[in-house]
Amino acid sequence: MSIEDLSEKEKSKIIDYIKNDENLPKEYIYKLFSDDEDVFLFWNGRNEEPTNIVLPFHSIEHIDEPRKEKIEGSGELFDNRGRQIEGWTNKLIWGDNKLILSSLVNGPIREQIEDQGGLKLIYIDPPFAVGADFSFSIDLNGEDITKQQSIVEEIAYRDTWGRGVSSYLNMMYERLKIMYDLLATNGSIYVHCDWRLDSYLKLLLDEIFSSNYRGEIIWKKDAVGKGAKKNADHWPKTFDKIYCYSKTDNYTFNFLGADLTEKQLKEFRYEDPDGRKFKRTTLGDYSDESIKKMEKQNLIYTSSSGKKYKKYYLDEYTIQQDSLWMDIPGFGVATASKERVGYPTQKPEEILERILEVSSNQGNLVADFFCGSGTLPAVAEKKNRKWIAADLGRFAIHTTRKRMIDVQRALKEKGEDYRAFQLLNLGKYERQHFFGVPTNVSEEKQQQILEVKQEKYISLILEGYSAIKVDGYKYLHGKRATRFVHVGPLNIPVTRDLVESVYQECKDDIITQVDILGFEFEMGLAPFVEEQMKDKGVDIRLKNIPREVFDPRAVEKGQVKFFDVAYLDADTEVDGKEVHVTLSNFVTSYTQDDIEEVENNLRKGSSKIVIESGEIIKVTKEGDGIYNRESLTNSWTDWIDYWAVDFNYESNKEIIKVEEDGELKEKWTGNYIFENEWQSFRTKQDNELELTSAPHEYKEPGRYKIMVKVVDILGVDTSQVFEVKVDG
Template sequence: MSIEELSDKEKNKIIDLIKNDENLPKEYIYKLFSNDEDVFLFWNGRNEEISNIVLPFHSIEHIDEPRKEKLQGSGELFDIRGRQIEGWTNKLIWGDNKLILSSLVNGPLREEIEEQGGLKLIYIDPPFKVGADFSFDIDIQGENATKKQSVLEEIAYRDTWGRGISSYLNMMYERLKLMHDLLDEEGSIYVHCDYKVSAHLRILLDDIFGTQHFQNEIIWKRSTAHSDSEGFANLHDTIFYYTKSDKISFDVQYKPYSDEYIEKYYRHEDKRGRFLDRDLSAKGLKGGGYRYKWKGKEGYWRCPKTTMEEYEEKNRIYYTSNNTPRYKQYLDEMDGTPVQDIWTDINAVNSQAKERLNYPTQKPESLINRIIKTSTNEGDLVADFFCGSGTTSAVAEKLNRKWILSDLGRFAVHTTRKRMIELQRGLKDEGENYRAFELLNLGKYERQHFFGVPTNVSGDRQKKVLEAKQEKYVNLILEGFSAERVEGYKYLHGKRTTRFVHVGPLNMPVTRDLVEAVYQECKDDLITQVDILGFEFEMGLAPFVEEQMKDKGVDIRLKNIPREVFDPRAVKKGQVKFFDVAYLGADTKVNDKEVQVTLSNFVTSYTQDDIEDVENNLRKGSSKVIIDNGEIIKVTKEGDGIYDREPLTSSWTDWIDYWAVDFNYESNKEIIKVEEDGELKEKWTGNYIFENEWQSFRTKQDNELELTSAPHEYKEPGRYKIMVKVVDILGVDTSQVFEIEV
């Protein structure tokens, strides 16, 4: 039916609904679009527009040595076993994968991907459990504290499931379209899901990749035992396998023969062991054959006579009881049975598994191993844009594949970083090759995008747009901070209760000069308390404020502006939290040209819970672990109005999960490619890349943390800057720069 075929009554009804800004009933939508396609995939909110935003990637950390160690009793200064493979650097990207995918598809990194032969495989395990979120548990002194998801993560979760399945389809549709564009013509995609969304995703993938490119619906039996009193127990996940075109790269995988199979089919034994009877004709080649006669019977093998003679000479011919000639294929020569579309031989990661990282959605390496081996060759590039605990990169590294990973969750990215460094260490110890990897994000350009500042125009033009929006920007941050605007000051923008507020710049760090200017204005106007808000802070600013500005009459606090401030829903609900900048201390010991770094202090005031509110909601005899003002505390209600508060963090070291050292911080400028007015340019951001040369971190197997680095020797005397980076147990980064002279 077309619009001309609608009745006047139906047309008037549709016009009235549109005028009143009301939704059209589905039957009218189907009638209006019935001639477009035989089957039209429609859901509430479907949008055909796909993001083409291009934001430059910031390289914030580079790991090309898992860790340098000084050797004892050796002529070599550092352990050089294992070599980083030249060329491509693997990429771990933190951020919204829609912006990441759009920037990969449309930006300069696309050319680099094509130079590597294109993206050959995408495996994704997107969120499919309606109850899932980005929170995670922290084990501290035998107790579990829950790190709640950030507001940004909560918003992403809300966007995914806010209106149910239609929100989920909106989220997945745009991302899958971008993945389809990014994928090489010979590429494959595997989409992992469960019964809640499998039906919807199958139709969505058909719509994007085409039903003709559907290859398999793989059933993975992830569990062997499960009871459910209200229905049949669910033991499986679904993995949809599609290709981008008819050019399919597929390497058949085999699983070992089961004991039952061997017992059933391998009946005969000789001095070489058990063997399988095979029809020799099935082994033959086209274009030649060998006709035989045996006791009045005739037959024909589709193989050259020379092949038959070779088998006879090697005693590989076997004759059955009815004198049919067969050939022997021994058990140790067989690959196994080809893997089909039901996978029952791979178990989920159990609680005692060595690879277990206590990450809630972690998938077994053997599962990803099978997928990567099936659809790629050594040296190919694979990607996972919902990387979770980093299983895809771990398997890709072991199989000599290159990789790109991304995730929105800070904890996921940090878990993957530790996992890959630990894997590199193992490869290095075995003398095996490995590739460097870098940690990327979208940095200030993501903030500018959120605020509507174009990134593809000149710096001068961006500056003018920022200046024009300065008042709007300040008011936005103050609203997120629940502060009121004040007038009559140069550097003070607002006030919250008794404290004044300065809003730092959108696109650059808060500097020491800016802090001193704010301090001077406060001093001149007899103001004694001020909060300075910023997205980034100049290196060394936190200790400068802590050590040199503390007793000068003005209480200055540095607070991080969270990215969530750009989401009006979070601001409106009062969900945006500004946290004090953490402070770390380190000592440097210099001996001639050699230096060692010792971590000496870490101070955080991170607050997640309202301790009094938690106490008021506890039942008698119950307890809860909370995070309040830099402490993790177990609160127990012992009686009416009687509470016990047991600190679980007894030392600053309890907060440290990971720390790393760059012994020559300003040795590698961060150069990014930026499109300005249609021209691609290379620009120095003013920052340097953190070269991760030495690190210590806690693992499931080893919870101990080294507080002193291995010695580092400089080739030349001079002044050097050392950067120390700490990642706390909540996954939050804090960095500090120290100057030394050797």
């Protein structure tokens, strides 16, 4: 139906709706946009055009060596077993996958993807539970601590479920359309879902991937068959579905066969004169013409009584892998499994192994844009596939990083090849995008736009910090309670010079307390403030500005939390050209809970673990108004989940490709890539942490900068640079 097919009365009504800025009733929308189709897939908010924004990727970290070690009892300094495969570097990307996908499809990395033969396989396990909880548990001194999901993740799920199914469909439709664009012409996609939304997702996939439905896998998670409870009022929901679609009719599908059982082998008891074994079956309803054709192909067996049967030869017979998978246990990876990483939605590796073997070949590029605990990249690395993985959650990215280093270590131990991977994010470009500053113009133009928006930017940050604006100062922008506030830059780190300028203004105006807010801070700034500015008459606190400050809903609800900047200390010991690093301190003031509020909500005899001001405390209510507080962080080392060393920081400049005024240019960001050369971290299987690195040998004497990076048990990064002099 088109507009010409509407009655004059219907046209008049539509015009009135438009004039009054009212939503059109669904009956008119269906009539206007049916496009001659018998069925039109429509929901509130459907958007035909996915985002096409391109943001440059920051290269934060590069890991091409799981860690160098000194080999005991040999003349060699380092263990060089295992070989780094040259060429493509795998990519682990932190951020909103809509912006990531759009930047991959439309940006310079697309060329790198095409050079690898294109993206052959996408597997995704998107969220499919309303109000999904992506908090996670941490084991500390025998106690389980719950790390709440970040406000960024909460906002993402509010966007996903804000209007129910329609907003979920909006989220998935846009991302699936971009994934379709990113796939190679001979690529396939697998979408993992459960009973909640499988019917909706199949409709989306049918529309986007047209008639290229290639089947579905039924994964029976309860492989041992526990059955339903006696008082159940519904059929047990014991399986997930995994839909498979290809982009075109040309796609990879490697046959997975299974060996015949002894019972099945006994059926092949007949032989041709040449000794070729076969089994026979009745002909059924074959026509005389078909039987004559099969006789010419030697596919008919005639018994001594003259009855004819069809032949099935043993050397051509196998059992195809069924689409009903009942042999892979579910409900979370088994507790004792080596692959278990403690991530709430982790899937068994065997699922991904089968999918990769069927729909990709060795050397192919595969991807997961809801990577969670990193099962796809882990399996891809073991099966010699290249990979891209992305996730919104900081903890998911950190979990995947540790898991991939473990995979590299295992391959290296066996002397097998492995690939480097790099950790990417959208960094300041994502912040500028949130604030409406384009990245495809010159830096000078970007700065001009920022200056125009400076007042709006400062007001937004002050509102998120619950501070009021103040006038009459050069560096002081606001005040919260008794403390003044400086809002640091949107796109560059807070520097030592800036801190000293804020300090000088406070001193001149007899101001004794100030908070300096920033998205990034110059390396070593926190210990400088703590050690050298502490007793100068002005109490300066450095606070991280969280990404969620750009979400008005989070600001309105008071959910935005600014945390003190953590800092670390390390000792370096030089012996000739060798140096090793010892982690010696870590200070954090992270706060997740209000301890008094928690106490007020406890029942007698119950307890809860809280995180407040850098302490993890177990609170127990022993009686009315009587509480016991037990600190679980006995040492600063309890906060450390992971630490790593780059022994020659500033050796690798971060060069990115950006479009400026229609031209693609390479430029140095002013930052350096962290070359992860040695690391120690805790796992579910091994909670021990080494505090001293293996020795590193420099080839030439001179001064070198060493960067030490710590990731705490909550997934937050802290780095510090130390300088050493090597005489040789």
